[in-house]
Amino acid sequence: MNKCDQCIVRQLTSLQALNKEEVIKLANSKTTYKIKKGEAIFEEGDVTNGVFCVKDGVGKLSKLSANGKDQIVKLVKSGELLGQRSMISNEPANLTAKAVADMEVCFIPKSEIIGFFNTNNQFSMKLMQTVCEDLKESENDKIALVQKTVKQRLAETLLYLHDFFGENEDKTLKVQLTREELAGMIGTATESCIRLLSDFNKLGLIELTGKKILLKDLKALKKIAD
Amino acid sequence: MNKCDQCIVRQLTSLQALNKEEVIKLANSKTTYKIKKGEAIFEEGDVTNGVFCVKDGVGKLSKLSANGKDQIVKLVKSGELLGQRSMISNEPANLTAKAVADMEVCFIPKSEIIGFFNTNNQFSMKLMQTVCEDLKESENDKIALVQKTVKQRLAETLLYLHDFFGENEDKTLKVQLTREELAGMIGTATESCIRLLSDFNKLGLIELTGKKILLKDLKALKKIAD
DNA sequence: CTATAAATATGACATTTATCACGTTTTAAT
DNA sequence: ATTAAAACGTGATAAATGTCATATTTATAG
Structure with a gap:
C-alpha cells in the first residue's frame, strides 16, 4: 500500500512540510487515477474541490480561444501539484488540464489541504511560495510574448x-x-x-x-x- | 497620528484580517513616503525586504526589454499592496515599480508581515488569495496577448x-x-x-x-x- | 492490412504590426 | 517668456506572421 511518504510529489512540493501524522491523513484521503493521453483531468469552469498530484506523465494547462486555438499556459510533470490556484481562490478552474502523455494522478480533497494550511505554517509558506513562483514565471512569459x-x-x-x-x-x-x-x-x-x-x-x-x-x-x- | 486602522489599504487588502493589537504593531513599524510622478519605488533587482502599501496615486510595475521598451505588467492604485511576491519568494524584485501619478506609500518591513503570516491564519489565507488572483489575471493577460x-x-x-x-x-x-x-x-x-x-x-x-x-x-x- | 483521419509540410498571398523619418504640439526648465 | 526636450501624430515602407490551399506523410481504428 502506498502511504504517500515516498511519493515524488511529496518530495518536490509543499507536501514535504507535512509531518508523519499528516502524511498518514493524506494517504487515507487521496484517490488515485489514471489518465490517458488526450484525456482531461479537469476542464475550464469545473469546480474541482481539491488538488491533483502528478505522479507520472505530462500534462498541459490550456485555454481555448474564440478562434478554436488552444493556448498552452503551462506544462506540468511528475512531482507537481495541479489545481492549487482555483482551490485557494474558491473559483471554478480557469484553465483546462489535459494529459500530453499518459498520466497517473492522485486527488487530494480541499478540506485536507485547507486543514494543513491552517495548522502547519511551514506548509502554508511553501504553498504560498509555489504560487509566487508560478506568478513570476507567468509575468516573465507575458513579457517574453510581447518583447x-x-x-x-x-x-x-x-x-x-x-x-x-x-x-x-x-x-x-x-x-x-x-x-x-x-x-x-x-x-x-x-x-x-x-x-x-x-x-x-x-x-x-x-x-x-x-x-x-x-x-x-x-x-x-x-x-x-x- | 495615523494608526493604520482607517487606512484604505487596510480596508481593501489582507491587512483587514489583522486584529487591533496587530494593527498597532503595524502602525509602529511602518514608514511613510511620498513618491513623485516618474520616480521609482523600487527597481528590478532591488532587495526590498518588505511590502509597500499604496495610500494614494497610481503606480506601474514594468520591465525594460533589450530594445529599450518598457513593458507594463500591472498598474496599482490606492488601496493595494506592492512587492508581496518577491518578499514571499525571498527574491530581488523582478519588476520595477514607478509612480505614474504622485504617490503616497507606506513601507512595512518583511519581519512584520511574516509574523502576521505565521500567527494569523485569516491573514495568510487572504494574502494567498491575493497572489492567486494576480496569477489568474496574469495568465489571462498572457492568453489575450496571443489570441x-x-x-x-x-x-x-x-x-x-x-x-x-x-x-x-x-x-x-x-x-x-x-x-x-x-x-x-x-x-x-x-x-x-x-x-x-x-x-x-x-x-x-x-x-x-x-x-x-x-x-x-x-x-x-x-x-x-x- | 487497409481505409480514414490526423499531423506534417510547403507555397502563395494577405494582413498586421514594427520601424524609420519627419513635422507638430505640448510640457517643463531656466 | 523663451527655449529645449518630450510627447504626439502621420506617412512610407519593411518585416513578421497569419491564412488558405493543397500535397504528403504518419497514426489509428476496424
Missing part, C-alpha cells in the same frame, strides 16, 4: 523543454508534443511553428526525425532566444 | 482603465497615461498605439482632447475587445 519574436520564443521553448523534461538516450527531447501543441505554447499559428522548425533544421540547430526533435546546437539556440 | 490583435487589446485596456480607475467629472478617464505607457500596457509600438487611438477617434468610439481620453461608445469598444 520577443516567434523565432525567439520557439528557441526559448525548445530549450525549456530540454531543461525541464530532459532527453532520451538518443538525445532527442523526452516530451513529445505535436506541432500544434508546440505552437500553442509559443503562441503562434501551427504553420508558422512548422516553418520555423524547418528553418532551424536547415540551419543545423536542430534535427527533425519524425516527431522527434534533437537539439544539436544549444549555444546557438540560446543566442537566438535572447 | 487578440493589438486593436482588440487597446479596446480592452481602455475599458479596463475605465473600470479600474473611473472617470473625471467630464467623463474622461481618470488615469493619465502617456501614449508610450499605454503602448507598454498592450504590448505594442507607441506609433501603433497612437494610430489605433486615432482610428477609434475617427470612428466615434472615443474622443481625444489633448491627453484626455473619453470613452464615448463603451458597447462598441466591448464588441471590439471580444
Whole structure:
C-alpha cells in the first residue's frame, strides 16, 4: 500500500512540510487515477474541490480561444501539484488540464489541504511560495510574448523543454508534443511553428526525425532566444 | 497620528484580517513616503525586504526589454499592496515599480508581515488569495496577448482603465497615461498605439482632447475587445 | 492490412504590426 | 517668456506572421 511518504510529489512540493501524522491523513484521503493521453483531468469552469498530484506523465494547462486555438499556459510533470490556484481562490478552474502523455494522478480533497494550511505554517509558506513562483514565471512569459519574436520564443521553448523534461538516450527531447501543441505554447499559428522548425533544421540547430526533435546546437539556440 | 486602522489599504487588502493589537504593531513599524510622478519605488533587482502599501496615486510595475521598451505588467492604485511576491519568494524584485501619478506609500518591513503570516491564519489565507488572483489575471493577460490583435487589446485596456480607475467629472478617464505607457500596457509600438487611438477617434468610439481620453461608445469598444 | 483521419509540410498571398523619418504640439526648465 | 526636450501624430515602407490551399506523410481504428 502506498502511504504517500515516498511519493515524488511529496518530495518536490509543499507536501514535504507535512509531518508523519499528516502524511498518514493524506494517504487515507487521496484517490488515485489514471489518465490517458488526450484525456482531461479537469476542464475550464469545473469546480474541482481539491488538488491533483502528478505522479507520472505530462500534462498541459490550456485555454481555448474564440478562434478554436488552444493556448498552452503551462506544462506540468511528475512531482507537481495541479489545481492549487482555483482551490485557494474558491473559483471554478480557469484553465483546462489535459494529459500530453499518459498520466497517473492522485486527488487530494480541499478540506485536507485547507486543514494543513491552517495548522502547519511551514506548509502554508511553501504553498504560498509555489504560487509566487508560478506568478513570476507567468509575468516573465507575458513579457517574453510581447518583447520577443516567434523565432525567439520557439528557441526559448525548445530549450525549456530540454531543461525541464530532459532527453532520451538518443538525445532527442523526452516530451513529445505535436506541432500544434508546440505552437500553442509559443503562441503562434501551427504553420508558422512548422516553418520555423524547418528553418532551424536547415540551419543545423536542430534535427527533425519524425516527431522527434534533437537539439544539436544549444549555444546557438540560446543566442537566438535572447 | 495615523494608526493604520482607517487606512484604505487596510480596508481593501489582507491587512483587514489583522486584529487591533496587530494593527498597532503595524502602525509602529511602518514608514511613510511620498513618491513623485516618474520616480521609482523600487527597481528590478532591488532587495526590498518588505511590502509597500499604496495610500494614494497610481503606480506601474514594468520591465525594460533589450530594445529599450518598457513593458507594463500591472498598474496599482490606492488601496493595494506592492512587492508581496518577491518578499514571499525571498527574491530581488523582478519588476520595477514607478509612480505614474504622485504617490503616497507606506513601507512595512518583511519581519512584520511574516509574523502576521505565521500567527494569523485569516491573514495568510487572504494574502494567498491575493497572489492567486494576480496569477489568474496574469495568465489571462498572457492568453489575450496571443489570441487578440493589438486593436482588440487597446479596446480592452481602455475599458479596463475605465473600470479600474473611473472617470473625471467630464467623463474622461481618470488615469493619465502617456501614449508610450499605454503602448507598454498592450504590448505594442507607441506609433501603433497612437494610430489605433486615432482610428477609434475617427470612428466615434472615443474622443481625444489633448491627453484626455473619453470613452464615448463603451458597447462598441466591448464588441471590439471580444 | 487497409481505409480514414490526423499531423506534417510547403507555397502563395494577405494582413498586421514594427520601424524609420519627419513635422507638430505640448510640457517643463531656466 | 523663451527655449529645449518630450510627447504626439502621420506617412512610407519593411518585416513578421497569419491564412488558405493543397500535397504528403504518419497514426489509428476496424
